[in-house]
Amino acid sequence: MPFWEEKSLSQMNDAEWEALCDGCGRCCLVKLEDEDSGEIITSDVRCKLLDGDTCACTDYPNRKAKVPDCIKLTPENVLTIPWIPRTCAYRRLAEGKGLAWWHPLIAGDMQAIEDVGVSVRGRTVSELEVQPGEWEDHAVDWPEYEPPEDI
Numbered sequence: 001m002p003f004w005e006e007k008s009l010s011q012m013n014d015a016e017w018e019a020l021c022d023g024c025g026r027c028c029l030v031k032l033e034d035e036d037s038g039e040i041i042t043s044d045v046r047c048k049l050l051d052g053d054t055c056a057c058t059d060y061p062n063r064k065a066k067v068p069d070c071i072k073l074t075p076e077n078v079l080t081i082p083w084i085p086r087t088c089a090y091r092r093l094a095e096g097k098g099l100a101w102w103h104p105l106i107a108g109d110m111q112a113i114e115d116v117g118v119s120v121r122g123r124t125v126s127e128l129e130v131q132p133g134e135w136e137d138h139a140v141d142w143p144e145y146e147p148p149e150d151i
Contacts, residue, residue: 006083009075021090022088022089022111024087026042030046030127032139041139042141042143043138043140049080050124087146119140
């Protein structure tokens, strides 16, 4: 039985925890909050450390030092962060769902997340390239897309 089916998130070791990340990059997109309504708006602006072509953090071990507001997901906080994508493996498992059929641990490769439209690869701009006053121009809804449960 695969580790994600026999262990809870809190029982997983570091390697198992990290293996759950599908590498989509959605959690590394800048979110904007509407001051009046409190609504969270997702943008196509990526964290300065996210490589837009590989969807990998360019300095994962030191990300908290370089990006102080980077949030480390834990079994305790994964369901309390409202902007964690519904497609996120951590969220899905915490909600009692299994991994999606397109998840690399199920599909066997990373291509499936791009094929189904979950990956942010090639669809973002670095926060270093966005000028003050332009943030609202980058609001998008595609990061909220959820592929069908099966094909």
